[in-house]
Amino acid sequence: xxxxxxxxxxxxxxxxEHIRSVDLAxxxxxxxxxxxxxxxxxxxxxxxxxxxxxxxxARSFDLFAPIASAIESGLPVYGSCAxxxxxxxxxxxxxxxxxxxxxxxxxxxxxxxxxxVDSFESDIHFVGxxxxxxxxxxxxxxxxxxxxxxxxxxxxxxxxxxxxxxxVRQGNLLATSFHPEITDDFRVHRYxxxxxxxxxxxxxx
Amino acid sequence: MSDSPVKVTGSGRVKxxxxxxxxxxxxxxxxxxEQAKIAEDSGAVAVMALERxxxxxxxxxxxxxxxDPDMIxxxxxxxxxxxxxxVRIGHFVEAQVLESxxxxxxxxxxxxxxxxxxxxxxxxxxxxxxxxGATNLGExxxxxxxxxxxxxxKGEAGTGDVxxxxxxxxxxxxxxxxxxxxxxxxxxxAAKEMSAPYELVKEVADTGKLPVVLFTAxxxxxxxxxxxxxxxxxxxxxxxxxxxxxxxxxxxxxACVKATTYYTDPKVxxxxxxxxxxxxxxxxxxxxxxxxxxxxxxx
Numbered sequence: 001x002x003x004x005x006x007x008x009x010x011x012x013x014x015x016x017e018h019i020r021s022v023d024l025a026x027x028x029x030x031x032x033x034x035x036x037x038x039x040x041x042x043x044x045x046x047x048x049x050x051x052x053x054x055x056x057x058a059r060s061f062d063l064f065a066p067i068a069s070a071i072e073s074g075l076p077v078y079g080s081c082a083x084x085x086x087x088x089x090x091x092x093x094x095x096x097x098x099x100x101x102x103x104x105x106x107x108x109x110x111x112x113x114x115x116x117v118d119s120f121e122s123d124i125h126f127v128g129x130x131x132x133x134x135x136x137x138x139x140x141x142x143x144x145x146x147x148x149x150x151x152x153x154x155x156x157x158x159x160x161x162x163x164x165x166x167x168v169r170q171g172n173l174l175a176t177s178f179h180p181e182i183t184d185d186f187r188v189h190r191y192x193x194x195x196x197x198x199x200x201x202x203x204x205x
Numbered sequence: 206m207s208d209s210p211v212k213v214t215g216s217g218r219v220k221x222x223x224x225x226x227x228x229x230x231x232x233x234x235x236x237x238x239e240q241a242k243i244a245e246d247s248g249a250v251a252v253m254a255l256e257r258x259x260x261x262x263x264x265x266x267x268x269x270x271x272x273d274p275d276m277i278x279x280x281x282x283x284x285x286x287x288x289x290x291x292v293r294i295g296h297f298v299e300a301q302v303l304e305s306x307x308x309x310x311x312x313x314x315x316x317x318x319x320x321x322x323x324x325x326x327x328x329x330x331x332x333x334x335x336x337x338g339a340t341n342l343g344e345x346x347x348x349x350x351x352x353x354x355x356x357x358x359k360g361e362a363g364t365g366d367v368x369x370x371x372x373x374x375x376x377x378x379x380x381x382x383x384x385x386x387x388x389x390x391x392x393x394x395a396a397k398e399m400s401a402p403y404e405l406v407k408e409v410a411d412t413g414k415l416p417v418v419l420f421t422a423x424x425x426x427x428x429x430x431x432x433x434x435x436x437x438x439x440x441x442x443x444x445x446x447x448x449x450x451x452x453x454x455x456x457x458x459x460a461c462v463k464a465t466t467y468y469t470d471p472k473v474x475x476x477x478x479x480x481x482x483x484x485x486x487x488x489x490x491x492x493x494x495x496x497x498x499x500x501x502x503x504x
Contacts, residue, residue: 006444009379011229011466012226012228012229012230012250013226013228013229013230014226015229016228017225033466033467039314048225049226049227049228049229049250050226050227050230050250050251050287052245052248052285052286053230053248053249053250053286053462055410056247056248056459056462057248057266057462057463057466059464060459061466061467063263068372070445081226082226094285095245095284095285095286096246097246097331098285102353107390110285114307115307115309116223116287116307116308116309116310116334117214117215117304117332117333119214119219119222119223120212120213120214120215120219121212121213121216121218121219121472122210122211122212122213123210123211124210132325133210136220137218137222138219139219139222140223140226140287140309141221165277179225180220180228182218182222182225183218
């Protein structure tokens with residue numbers, strides 16, 4: 001197999017940690033912040049950070065349309081936390097005028113678990129990744145409010161207000177509310193690369 | 206496939222992780238809802254809610270304290286990005302108050318009048334994470350030992366003079382590089398000399414970086430200032446008085462955000478620096494008598 005080219009959107013947030021996770025999983029990733037680079041990648045990761053900031057910078061530096069159209073044409077993308085928000089078809093609790101790339105037929109609620117005092121870590125069962133459990137770190141995290149029929153829920157978490165999806169997949173798109181990239185566990189990244197990117201059936205370059 | 210496992214709040218990973226998400230971003234001082242909205246619209250990753258920006262604290266003098274809870278709550282209600290607020294050095298009750306308000310990060314800050322000239326707050330006792338200022342590595346590690354989950358180099362707040370910010374970030378990173386080059390048996394004396402716990406000093410020597418995110422603050426007033434701090438090795442920047450004491454805050458705020466992301470690209474920095482209008486007037490740090498320098502508060 002050719003060397004996969006995995007870009008990590010490097011506008012703001014913990015993109016270096018994602019590059020490290022990909023590296024731990026045995027692959028290579030690079031920081032992407034130019035529109036021309038979007039044509040050169042086999043997969044994209046959208047990091048944790050501030051979704052309003054990432055969206056504005058993507059718009060200002062002409063990355064928004066190329067990424068949105070690459071997603072539409074089937075580019076495999078993984079987003080964590082802010083990245084999940086960027087992949088949402090609809091955002092609940094958006095800042096005024098806040099945009100997302102879209103791609104996953106879901107409604108995501110920003111800061112759903114509360115403020116930073118409510119941020120937490122917890123083990124979660126992730127469909128498609130064998131035991132031991134994935135350790136999820138949730139930081140001012142979103143959750144998935146509702147999903148369309150073509151969206152598969154890979155992990156959920158129970159709260160006082162019921163059960164909420166925190167990892168979802170639709171086709172080549174993966175989103176998690178939590179941050180595997182700030183742990184040493186690279187299995188979510190490996191899942192994305194080996195189960196999704198490598199099997200995406202997209203032409204190799 | 207759903208679990209109801211134990212949820213742990215306030216852990217080191219959750220506190221430090223919050224700062225990881227701010228990296229590559231600009232945190233802006235705001236004194237009211239209108240400014241907070243401008244900051245959010247400009248792409249700030251967080252706002253620091255306070256009653257007076259450092260430039261005004263400096264001009265007006267007097268004791269400066271934690272902000273009115275009503276003012277903080279109004280800003281929390283107005284924006285969706287994280288809201289930080291400041292407490293006086295050592296004032297653990299102000300910190301308890303801010304925690305009860307649910308602010309996202311507490312800045313135990315030399316910009317306010319210290320409440321304790323010996324002790325800083327025991328930050329390990331809080332669920333909410335703290336950011337603290339430091340002028341050198343020893344000071345940074347003492348704060349981390351007390352539970353700080355993020356460090357900002359101090360600079361000299363409220364001046365618009367970036368020289369102290371430069372000195373402090375350079376000092377911090379130089380001391381880290383120096384530790385990395387030491388023999389193991391020299392680390393003990395290094396720890397003694399910088400009055401910092403051996404375990405933390407050893408960790409920095411081994412990893413070549415601070416165990417927490419490192420921002421820069423104090424005197425940053427232009428997009429080029431922000432980009433210089435990033436090139437020197439900061440993870441992100443605080444811009445205090447620099448934005449809302451300038452001629453065109455919205456444009457300057459957005460320009461600082463863009464320059465912080467594209468800090469290695471002089472063309473972007475040039476573009477965003479065009480037609481920004483007046484920067485804050487500023488004071489040269491050298492003209493401020495030593496007793497009035499904020500960076501010297503904290504120990």
